[in-house]
Amino acid sequence: MRLIVQKYGGTSVGTPERIRNVARRLLETQQSGCKVVGVISAMAGVTDNLIKLARETSPQPTEREMDALLATGELAAIALIAMAINALGGKAISLTGAEAGILTDRAHTRARIANIAPKQIHQLLADDYIVVVAGFQGQNPDGDTTTLGRGGTDLTAIALAGALNADACQIFTDVDGVFTCDPRVVSEAQKLDEVAYDELLEMAGAGSKVMQSRAVEFAKKFGVEFEVRSSFHQNAGTIAREETANMEDVVIRGISVDRNQAKLTVDDVRDEAGIAGQIFSAIASGNIVVDMIVQSVSKHGTTDISFTIHENDLDAATKLLEPVVKEVQAAGLITKSGVAKLSVVGIGMRSHSGVAARLFDCLGRGGINIHLISTSEIKIAVVIDGQDADRAAQLTHEEFGLAKFIPSQTPQSADE
Amino acid sequence: MRLIVQKYGGTSVGTPERIRNVARRLLETQQSGCKVVGVISAMAGVTDNLIKLARETSPQPTEREMDALLATGELAAIALIAMAINALGGKAISLTGAEAGILTDRAHTRARIANIAPKQIHQLLADDYIVVVAGFQGQNPDGDTTTLGRGGTDLTAIALAGALNADACQIFTDVDGVFTCDPRVVSEAQKLDEVAYDELLEMAGAGSKVMQSRAVEFAKKFGVEFEVRSSFHQNAGTIAREETANMEDVVIRGISVDRNQAKLTVDDVRDEAGIAGQIFSAIASGNIVVDMIVQSVSKHGTTDISFTIHENDLDAATKLLEPVVKEVQAAGLITKSGVAKLSVVGIGMRSHSGVAARLFDCLGRGGINIHLISTSEIKIAVVIDGQDADRAAQLTHEEFGLAKFIPSQTPQSADE
Numbered sequence: 139m140r141l142i143v144q145k146y147g148g149t150s151v152g153t154p155e156r157i158r159n160v161a162r163r164l165l166e167t168q169q170s171g172c173k174v175v176g177v178i179s180a181m182a183g184v185t186d187n188l189i190k191l192a193r194e195t196s197p198q199p200t201e202r203e204m205d206a207l208l209a210t211g212e213l214a215a216i217a218l219i220a221m222a223i224n225a226l227g228g229k230a231i232s233l234t235g236a237e238a239g240i241l242t243d244r245a246h247t248r249a250r251i252a253n254i255a256p257k258q259i260h261q262l263l264a265d266d267y268i269v270v271v272a273g274f275q276g277q278n279p280d281g282d283t284t285t286l287g288r289g290g291t292d293l294t295a296i297a298l299a300g301a302l303n304a305d306a307c308q309i310f311t312d313v314d315g316v317f318t319c320d321p322r323v324v325s326e327a328q329k330l331d332e333v334a335y336d337e338l339l340e341m342a343g344a345g346s347k348v349m350q351s352r353a354v355e356f357a358k359k360f361g362v363e364f365e366v367r368s369s370f371h372q373n374a375g376t377i378a379r380e381e382t383a384n385m386e387d388v389v390i391r392g393i394s395v396d397r398n399q400a401k402l403t404v405d406d407v408r409d410e411a412g413i414a415g416q417i418f419s420a421i422a423s424g425n426i427v428v429d430m431i432v433q434s435v436s437k438h439g440t441t442d443i444s445f446t447i448h449e450n451d452l453d454a455a456t457k458l459l460e461p462v463v464k465e466v467q468a469a470g471l472i473t474k475s476g477v478a479k480l481s482v483v484g485i486g487m488r489s490h491s492g493v494a495a496r497l498f499d500c501l502g503r504g505g506i507n508i509h510l511i512s513t514s515e516i517k518i519a520v521v522i523d524g525q526d527a528d529r530a531a532q533l534t535h536e537e538f539g540l541a542k543f544i545p546s547q548t549p550q551s552a553d554e
Numbered sequence: 555m556r557l558i559v560q561k562y563g564g565t566s567v568g569t570p571e572r573i574r575n576v577a578r579r580l581l582e583t584q585q586s587g588c589k590v591v592g593v594i595s596a597m598a599g600v601t602d603n604l605i606k607l608a609r610e611t612s613p614q615p616t617e618r619e620m621d622a623l624l625a626t627g628e629l630a631a632i633a634l635i636a637m638a639i640n641a642l643g644g645k646a647i648s649l650t651g652a653e654a655g656i657l658t659d660r661a662h663t664r665a666r667i668a669n670i671a672p673k674q675i676h677q678l679l680a681d682d683y684i685v686v687v688a689g690f691q692g693q694n695p696d697g698d699t700t701t702l703g704r705g706g707t708d709l710t711a712i713a714l715a716g717a718l719n720a721d722a723c724q725i726f727t728d729v730d731g732v733f734t735c736d737p738r739v740v741s742e743a744q745k746l747d748e749v750a751y752d753e754l755l756e757m758a759g760a761g762s763k764v765m766q767s768r769a770v771e772f773a774k775k776f777g778v779e780f781e782v783r784s785s786f787h788q789n790a791g792t793i794a795r796e797e798t799a800n801m802e803d804v805v806i807r808g809i810s811v812d813r814n815q816a817k818l819t820v821d822d823v824r825d826e827a828g829i830a831g832q833i834f835s836a837i838a839s840g841n842i843v844v845d846m847i848v849q850s851v852s853k854h855g856t857t858d859i860s861f862t863i864h865e866n867d868l869d870a871a872t873k874l875l876e877p878v879v880k881e882v883q884a885a886g887l888i889t890k891s892g893v894a895k896l897s898v899v900g901i902g903m904r905s906h907s908g909v910a911a912r913l914f915d916c917l918g919r920g921g922i923n924i925h926l927i928s929t930s931e932i933k934i935a936v937v938i939d940g941q942d943a944d945r946a947a948q949l950t951h952e953e954f955g956l957a958k959f960i961p962s963q964t965p966q967s968a969d970e
Contacts, residue, residue: 154607191634195570195574198641199637200636203636203637203640206629207629210626213623213626213629214623217626218607218611220619221608221611221620221623222611222612224616225612225615
């Protein structure tokens with residue numbers, strides 16, 4: 139008998155009607171002849187409300203208590219889902235993260251899964267229960283509740299699917315799957331049938347909000363295939379898996395746009411050990427997330443260090459950097475807000491030369507100026523003016539043939 | 555070092571500001587040189603919202619899942635209280651009912667406490683923690699969360715105070731203590747310094763909403779003294795304890811009024827075994843709560859059976875009883891809605907004769923007609939017209955000298 143893990147996010151369980159809908163889907167999956175484990179997030183808005191309450195109650199909430207508080211959102215959701223399944227004539231039981239055997243380290247609010255001991259789940263599945271597990275949480279060696287941080291419910295689902303050796307892991311969400319580009323930006327964007335873990339990771343890091351990186355990293359590490367699909371209809375979604383040989387036939391899998399970025403350049407700084415450390419320590423002290431970092435070639439013993447951050451952090455970063463710029467005797471700090479990052483991602487670029495040139499040429503023909511370039515093995519990211527972002531995505535999407543089904547470039551699984 | 559258990563209800567923790575206030579009080583109690591255990595309810599409104607969500611999700615929620623759901627309200631509240639204490643510089647930790655060692659039977663939604671194993675609480679108190687325990691919940695032998703039913707947080711506090719052998723158990727609430735009568739009905743009503751468990755039990759059964767009967771019964775059974783007092787100021791409240799000899803000097807401790815009652819009489823029914831059973835089985839099948847039951851003296855082999863219910867249940871009760879009335883060949887069913895029950899309570903009436911006569915005489919002088927009379931050892935209850943209820947309470951309050959401090963009748967503790 140197939141064992142399926144289905145994850146439903148906060149939007150999918152946001153109202154009593156949607157809760158009943160998820161209950162129905164879990165039950166139908168069981169009735170189709172499967173063992174079913176549901177992994178559920180807190181109802182939409184609940185976690186944010188709890189965070190707000192905590193902040194209004196104490197300026198810096200204790201992390202143990204913050205986890206105990208936040209975990210209640212999922213605890214309420216699983217009970218509601220289980221009772222809704224029972225109301226439909228099914229047989230369901232809710233389990234906390236601890237009851238599901240999810241053991242974590244002691245890092246409250248961002249715990250890592252240390253081990254999964256799903257003995258109770260196996261027993262309940264053998265007794266024909268639909269097992270409804272609280273996402274986003276586990277238990278540390280002291281017996282305290284921990285939470286896994288943002289995207290934690292995806293992580294719970296993928297980790298459980300791995301530990302249970304499930305036949306399928308389905309991540310239900312409010313989008314239809316992973317797309318070649320955001321359909322609001324590029325109307326011809328296509329849903330992908332499959333995507334490699336690495337591609338999804340690069341897309342996640344590049345502003346595509348479908349999956350958090352940690353869950354994808356976990357899936358890659360333990361080889362857990364999963365499918366991202368919509369909870370609002372029955373269509374197939376996108377399957378994420380280890381790359382296969384034929385995946386390389388596709389040069390570019392997708393394009394992501396990250397808006398509202400700011401670019402900072404520490405100009406003409408001595409090319410010496412420790413200086414980059416000083417710069418990014420200052421930024422880190424303000425809890426500012428740095429994205430691209432580019433250091434240009436050293437000339438006459440000096441270099442430029444450029445990086446991007448969210449433009450909301452620009453003022454704070456500037457204040458933090460000014461004393462450092464003086465201390466390291468750099469020529470100055472140049473900042474530019476309102477820029478965007480365009481990333482093209484595909485494992486095929488490893489075996490197809492000239493992708494970068496083709497991208498730069500395409501943008502150049504469109505009159506789009508490039509401020510920064512950064513590449514990884516399967517991604518090329520460029521920083522451009524924010525106002526050019528949509529047009530750049532459309533031009534690139536067309537250039538790499540993502541807009542339409544072209545057999546030679548995007549073979550469907552059935553044809554492979 | 556004194557060990558104090560303090561219970562705070564939903565209104566007392568209903569907003570972030572009130573949560574900080576409760577945190578401050580718990581911390582001040584510790585700073586005054588005590589070990590402190592706080593027992594906390596869900597924030598006001600939270601439990602009702604969860605019940606509403608459950609009903610919208612499934613018509614008859616599974617009881618296990620209902621308990622798992624309802625318990626989350628207290629889990630959120632204890633985390634918020636603990637973080638608020640920590641924010642004030644204190645050292646607090648939150649414990650679920652299970653962590654606090656509260657073991658119950660398997661009766662979901664109305665579990666009874668089977669045992670308390672407060673090992674973890676003792677350890678944490680020894681380490682100078684303020685221990686914040688979730689009220690209203692425990693764990694059954696299967697490891698599932700159970701809830702204790704209405705008033706369950708009072709029960710948790712009293713049971714914990716007993717198990718910990720606490721020096722004091724303080725039930726903080728939104729009233730100043732137990733009064734001789736509802737101050738909204740009798741403006742001269744006085745706060746009582748002390749009350750016997752039995753008196754409080756009779757008052758609770760008679761419409762006084764200060765404490766649920768189950769918590770008081772538990773306190774009586776295990777001899778746990780507790781104090782009912784306000785969370786909004788520092789004044790002493792009312793101490794509930796086993797009766798003492800001098801308590802009998804007070805003839806009547808308090809007067810309760812229960813409005814919106816209906817009286818039903820099954821008229822001229824054969825005085826035979828099994829007939830009362832048939833009548834009340836029919837009522838019970840509609841989940842209708844019956845209060846007073848009075849059967850008059852048998853004449854010529856027939857009798858009348860009268861009882862009271864909430865007037866909202868009158869239509870349902872009438873429908874359920876009509877076939878029974880025919881079946882047992884009673885003369886008929888007489889109903890009257892809009893009546894009220896007036897109860898006078900005091901253990902002193904055991905040693906003071908003529909209390910009933912004095913009550914009936916007082917009501918008679920006021921032209922108040924009595925429809926039903928029922929007495930227990932320490933209570934006399936009468937059913938009267940609802941429109942007479944306030945005046946009856948005022949007349950009785952005056953008749954028994956409850957309005958003012960009269961040394962011969964209500965000696966204060968200090969004078970004893």
